[in-house]
Amino acid sequence: MTPKRHFCNMAQVNRILLVLLLSAPILSAQQAPPVAQFLSELIQRNTANPPGNEDLLAQYLAPIFKQAGFEVDIIATPQKGKSHFIARLRGNGTKKPVLLAAHADVVGVEREKWTVDPFAGTIRDGYVIGRGAIDFKGGLAVFAQAALDIARSKRELDRDIIFLSEADEEGGPYNTGWLAERHWDKIDCEFSLNEGGWIVQDEKTRKVKYVSVSTADKLSLNLILRAKGTSTHSSMPLADNAIFRLARALAKVGAYDTKPRLNDSTKLFFKTLGDVSEEPLKTQFYDLVAGADPAKLAAADKAISQNPLLHAIMRNTIAPTFLNAGFRGNVIPGSADATLNFRVIPGTTIGELIDEIQTLVNDPQVEVLEATTRLSNAVMTPEQQQAAVAAAKRPTVPESPLSSALYLAVAKHAKQTYPEAQVTPYLFQAGTDAYAWRSRGIPVYGIYPYPITAEDLTRMHGNDERIPVASLVSGLKMITNILLEVAAKH
Incomplete structure (x- = not known):
């Protein structure tokens, strides 16, 4: 057989x-x-x-x-x-x-x-x-x-x-x-x-x-947050300390989150996530895409943003990447810089970002500057700095x-x-x-x-x-x- x-x-x-x-x-x-x-x-x-x-x-x-x-x-x-x-x-x-x-x-x-x-x-x-x-x-x-x-x-x-x-x-x-x-x-x-x-x-x-x-792809843009103060001997600190001023400005940035901003691709992406998710996420994804009800949108944003990837996809993001202040141990510097890296939805302009952060910080002694000539980053070579600046100026492509x-x-x-x-x-x-x-x-x-x-x-x-x-x-x-x-x- x-x-x-x-x-x-x-x-x-x-x-x-x-x-x-x-x-x-x-x-x-x-x-x-x-x-x-x-x-x-x-x-x-x-x-x-x-x-x-x-x-x-x-x-x-x-x-x-x-x-x-x-x-x-x-x-x-x-x-x-x-x-x-x-x-x-x-x-x-x-x-x-x-x-x-x-x-x-x-x-x-x-x-x-x-x-x-x-x-x-x-x-x-x-x-x-x-x-x-x-x-x-x-x-x-x-x-x-x-x-x-x-x-x-x-x-x-x-x-x-x-x-x-x-x-x-x-x-x-x-x-x-x-x-x-x-x-x-x-x-x-x-x-x-x-x-x-x-x-x-x-x-x-x-x-x-x-x-x-x-x-x-999102675009990468850099801004410099520059706080000003009086430069003096560290034994006689003054109230207008540039480093403390920068710290207060960064605390405001750290507590701030940009609003959701969806384009055609991300709307379809989040709708798809709604299609494959269970409640309550299903409704929250749909509410995010609809964007019609501010209260529902805020609740959806809060819930979905528990996922760092999804939080990043739906908005412009802000991340401090470098700090630069001081040159001697006994001198309070006259300025202090922080480099902020933004990953932005295509179509966002650097002027919009400057206005948004300047309004948020709300301090005349803190400037928000475009990183056009030099990033506040001692680690990057001049060639890398130039490449980063050139990338920030790329026009949006379809x-x-x-x-x-x-x-x-x-x-x-x-x-x-x-x-x-x-x-x-x-x-x-x-x-x-x-x-x-x-x-x-x-x-x-x-x-x-x-x-x-x-x-x-x-x-x-x-x-x-x-x-x-x-x-x-x-x-x-x-x-x-x-x-x-x-x-x-x-």
């Missing part, structure tokens, strides 16, 4: 793999899927910016992409050790290229506050842990692995696939703006994927609640459209990969290097291509930054299918 054979399709295999990955208490680097091992290797190349040293990643990636059949360029910048990496997989040229852009640099760390070496790429308890795991070496690993897998499959392509590992995204003059001015032909494309929107998991069920795809083949493919395969989730456009709460393309009329869509929880998100730019291995696996499947949808010959 012939035994019965049981078959399962690839969707069932993927589901089984994800369950096993989530349930595994410990996962060594040798046992981890290739995309997780790849991310671990990327994290081990320390590209904390400053100084960046992104060439470490470029030199690591070059032989891998060459062996897979890509044309490779390493674009050196004037700063030693800082390079952009570009790999192109040729198609038949029927259509313009699709670009995958991911930044190689990461922010620095407070090593003593980590439970593991932040640059060891530790794989433990179902996570890859290390600086950049979320922002954005995790995305770089997924994008790169997807492109490499497609190259190795020998699929015929109607368009080139360009992979870009960027330098200086975390604040510097040699970012994609610099690259686009000098080597535009190498990164010109029909549309691009970059960092941006989130795939958000429920903390308890681990089900994906929504997939947000960013079509625009949101990327929802009608492009790439957006439609992202929405389709996000839904197929995470069937329980809603897919929505989104205004990214921070900034990215997408401006180099959006300002030239090329649509850019942002996504962190892996499901994460709100708790995971708090670790981004923080301590013990991590990404679930299972999320890397499902994100790789999604990005690969998106690329095949828009690039492969059908």
Whole structure:
């Protein structure tokens, strides 16, 4: 008697793999899927910016992409050790290229506050842990692995696939703006994927609640709060102390919150959240979008703002980032500065911000100044200061459209990969290097291509930054299918 054979399709295999990955208490680097091992290797190349040293990643990636059949360029910048990496997989040229852009640099760390070496790429308890795991070496690993897998499959392509590992995204003059001015032909494309929107998991069920795809970024603007006083010997303090005056002004800013300000994308985003939420959040999201009743709007704002990400999306935000006062231990300085960093909804002017803060502080001895010539930041180099000022003066660019083949493919395969989730456009709460393309009329869509929880998100730019291995696996499947949808010959 012939035994019965049981078959399962690839969707069932993927589901089984994800369950096993989530349930595994410990996962060594040798046992981890290739995309997780790849991310671990990327994290081990320390590209904390400053100084960046992104060439470490470029030199690591070059032989891998060459062996897979890509044309490779390493674009050196004037700063030693800082390079952009570009790999192109040729198609038949029927259509313009699709670009995958991911930044190689990461922010620095407070090593003593980590439970593991932040640059060891530790794989433990179902996570890859290390600086950049979320922002954005995790995305770089997924994008790169997807492109490499497609190259190795020998699929015929109607368009080139360009992979870009960027330098200086975390604040510097040699970012994609610099690259686009000098080597535009190498990164010109029909549309691009970059960092941006989130795939958000429920903390308890681990089900994906929504997939947000960013079509625009908030702008970063800096103002200087400058308090004036009498400079004198510290043994004879006077009432008009500049530092105390600045402290009082900052206390007012700290107790203040800007009003909700939604655009078309954020209205659709919050409506989608209402559609997938339970009461009372469901009604609160709808009240926020409607904005008709001031009392309901205030209550909705208070409840929704318990989530720091959602609080940031719905308004202009204010964060003090640097203080600068004094030059000797026995001298009371005549002025004291604080740099305020604003992340603003596109369309907000710096004049509006100055008027808003000046009215709030309400002190004639405190000026609110545009940071046009020098940020009050002794850490930043003159080049970084100039880059920050230039970024603040960028004109607003239109949101990327929802009608492009790439957006439609992202929405389709996000839904197929995470069937329980809603897919929505989104205004990214921070900034990215997408401006180099959006300002030239090329649509850019942002996504962190892996499901994460709100708790995971708090670790981004923080301590013990991590990404679930299972999320890397499902994100790789999604990005690969998106690329095949828009690039492969059908």
